[in-house]
Amino acid sequence: MKARKVKGLDCGAPLGDNAERIVAVRLGELCSFAPRVLDPAEVEGLHDMRIAAKRLRYVLEVTESCFGPYAREARKRVKELQDLLGEIHDCDVLVPKVLRVRAELEPGHPDRPGLRALAADRAARRATLFADFLDLWQQLGRDGFRARLESAIRERPGAGTTVGTAS
Amino acid sequence: MAKAAPVELRPEMTFAEAAQRTVAVRARELWEHSEGVLDTGDIERVHDMRVATRRLRAVLEIFAPCFPRKEHKAALREVKRLADALGARRDPDVQLEALAGRDGVGAFVDRVLDEQRAGNDALAGALRHAEGLRERLDRLVAA
Numbered sequence: 001m002k003a004r005k006v007k008g009l010d011c012g013a014p015l016g017d018n019a020e021r022i023v024a025v026r027l028g029e030l031c032s033f034a035p036r037v038l039d040p041a042e043v044e045g046l047h048d049m050r051i052a053a054k055r056l057r058y059v060l061e062v063t064e065s066c067f068g069p070y071a072r073e074a075r076k077r078v079k080e081l082q083d084l085l086g087e088i089h090d091c092d093v094l095v096p097k098v099l100r101v102r103a104e105l106e107p108g109h110p111d112r113p114g115l116r117a118l119a120a121d122r123a124a125r126r127a128t129l130f131a132d133f134l135d136l137w138q139q140l141g142r143d144g145f146r147a148r149l150e151s152a153i154r155e156r157p158g159a160g161t162t163v164g165t166a167s
Numbered sequence: 168m169a170k171a172a173p174v175e176l177r178p179e180m181t182f183a184e185a186a187q188r189t190v191a192v193r194a195r196e197l198w199e200h201s202e203g204v205l206d207t208g209d210i211e212r213v214h215d216m217r218v219a220t221r222r223l224r225a226v227l228e229i230f231a232p233c234f235p236r237k238e239h240k241a242a243l244r245e246v247k248r249l250a251d252a253l254g255a256r257r258d259p260d261v262q263l264e265a266l267a268g269r270d271g272v273g274a275f276v277d278r279v280l281d282e283q284r285a286g287n288d289a290l291a292g293a294l295r296h297a298e299g300l301r302e303r304l305d306r307l308v309a310a
Contacts, residue, residue, distance in 0.1 A: 003228065011233045015185040016178030022229060058225035061171055062189055066178035094262060101275050114271020156178050 001048040003055060004029050019063035020153045023071075026056040030078070031146055034137065040130045043092050050085035053078050068155030070148045077140060084133045091126035095119050169215040171222055172196050186230030187308050193223040194304040204253075205291055207283060210260040213290070217253040220246055238307055245300040252293035256286035 006025045009018050033049040036042055060075035102115040140146075174192045176185050200216040203209065224246045231239055259282040266276055 009232045011183040012181055014179045015182050018182040059229055098275055101278055105274055111271055111274040115275055118272050
């Protein structure tokens with residue numbers, strides 16, 4: 001998925017102001033996947049949302065100390081989201097692959113039942129992960145995640161303070 | 168997963184100064200994680216190096232306007248190539264880990280082991296070309 005272009009970046013301007021523009025775009029990008037991804041069959045949408053989460057997480061990782069304290073909390077929540085979406089993606093890759101290999105085996109091959117069970121097990125795991133993802137996404141909505149991060153990126157810690165990036 | 172190394176940044180420093188500092192740290196981090204990645208007995212090494220390439224790629228994209236366009240584009244392309252090679256090794260690593268101790272899936276495990284071997288060969292090739300990337304990144308942050 002191609003990242004949205006961030007307009008108005010200026011190499012001679014303060015890091016905080018540039019970072020604010022980047023985070024705002026990446027946050028909008030992440031939130032744009034709802035409500036599409038509330039459908040568990042939206043494999044591609046969920047995959048793209050994972051990439052959007054990753055982009056937001058990494059820009060916050062570098063720049064969160066330029067912003068208000070909620071930016072750090074937001075980065076942690078985005079990582080939770082990314083991890084869940086990553087596990088969902090792993091299942092979305094694994095299940096069809098297992099079924100493909102099974103289909104290639106001769107009808108009486110001893111691994112056929114095991115592979116069917118493996119595919120069913122991963123599909124069930126995927127359903128659980130998707131439910132967890134929905135819970136987390138709804139929780140973020142209730143917590144005002146988007147509005148709070150939009151507010152945090154307009155804050156600046158005291159000028160002249162040396163701060164390290166997140167680790 | 169390896170934690171990101173801290174970078175000393177201040178909100179009021181220029182975007183260009185932050186770019187040089189951050190890319191230098193993330194590039195160093197990448198090479199620090201390159202040790203022993205071809206060892207399939209310790210899959211966390213590949214994972215850590217892959218995360219380091221993602222972090223480097225992310226900061227190259229974030230700070231893109233601060234670097235000479237041609238050099239930046241070439242560096243980004245090479246980082247992506249290295250990331251793809253790491254992914255080709257990591258994906259089967261993860262699948263094999265998930266299958267550990269499971270009975271009746273031998274035919275699938277054999278397939279994934281073949282992919283892991285192919286991924287390791289691809290990674291070995293990418294690492295042989297990585298010295299050029301290291302020099303390119305050094306030039307980029309020195310520009």
